[in-house]
Amino acid sequence: MTTMRAIRIEHAGGPELLHPEEVAAPVAGPGELLVETAAVGVNFIETYQRSGLYEVAYPFTPGAEASGRVVALGDGAGASGAGFAVGDLVTTAEASATYAERFVVAAARAVRVPEPLASREDAAALAAALPLQGLTAHYLARSASRPEAGDTVLVHAGAGGVGLLLTQLLVARGVRVLTTASPAKRGLSEAAGAAAVLDYADFADRARELTDGAGVAVVYDGVGRTTFDASLRALRIRGELVLFGAASGPVPPLDLQRLNAGGSLSVTRPTLGHFLRTPEERAWRYGELFDALAAGTLELRVGARFPLDEAAAAHTALESRATTGKVVLVP
Secondary structure (H helix, E strand, O other), X not given: OOEEEEEEEOOOOOHHHOEEEEEEOOOOOOOEEEEEEXXXXXOHHHHHHHHOOOOOOOOEOOOOOEEEEEEEEOOOOOOOOOXXXXXXXXXXXXXXXXXXXXXXEEHHHOEEOOOOHHHOOXXXXXXHHOHXXXXXXXXXXXXXXXXXXXXXXXXXXXXXXXXXXXXXXXXXXXXXXXXXXXXXXXXXXXXXXXXXXXXHHHHHHHHHHOOOOOOEEEEEEXXXXXXXXXXXXXXXXXXXXXXXXXXXXXXXXXXXXXHHHOOOOEEXXXXXXXXXXXXXXXXXXXXXXXXXXXXXXXXXXXXXXEEHHHHHHHHHHHHOOOOOOEEEEEO
């Protein structure tokens, strides 16, 4: 039996419960790829799974996002639309148990990293850092709402992983982007192209001041409870609030009459899976992101790297919000 090192947790609790273990290595089934892990993206959902906020079956190996080289193909995987081959550098945000030296993923849910990106020295880390935040930023900018060139929008947490990418994608399309960020991270958001970085305390008033009283066309809100009310106040007539997360907690029930009173407003609550419905849609989103990275119009920030065995330290850093950009694990 082939074995490998993987991070395991036996029951819900703190980061200290994440520990490396020698376990049986997975085998690629029909339509699957077996991948030797190069880097793993660390995301907040894994801290929720670890802490017990989200229910999982124990013992549990976290992780859905990773990059690596294909080492084996299950029956039919090489004949999939992507035509994978052993040695390909691939990436995904739709695997499971990626906090490990190897993982399996359905070929339909992985993509090959194209040249010349695959030849870059930092290709593995970039490929692991891109999928979840990059695809989220892409569907927000291109599908969940469609601001036009010349529109002004507001992006909350503009110095976060999604915020930095979303800002760049919107600015590249001629959209004027206002953001919120803490004073310590203001410079990061400005470097991504934000026209102005606002304080959380008075962002609705400032957004109206910066739009001559009209308000913004769209608010992208991944913060939730503490920003939601003011986000509605920041919108122009027929503006859209795209609520894509709840970092500060869930939003309380909403009286829909408030949308009328605010100016025929719209609210949507999208999630990534509903914007990856077909292989064609997945390929389109990844393709535009890869093209932007290759052209240098999109910069992806890897803020911290931890050895795989130090997953507990990675979770601690992420939960303390001491990092900027993406946190990755490296086997």
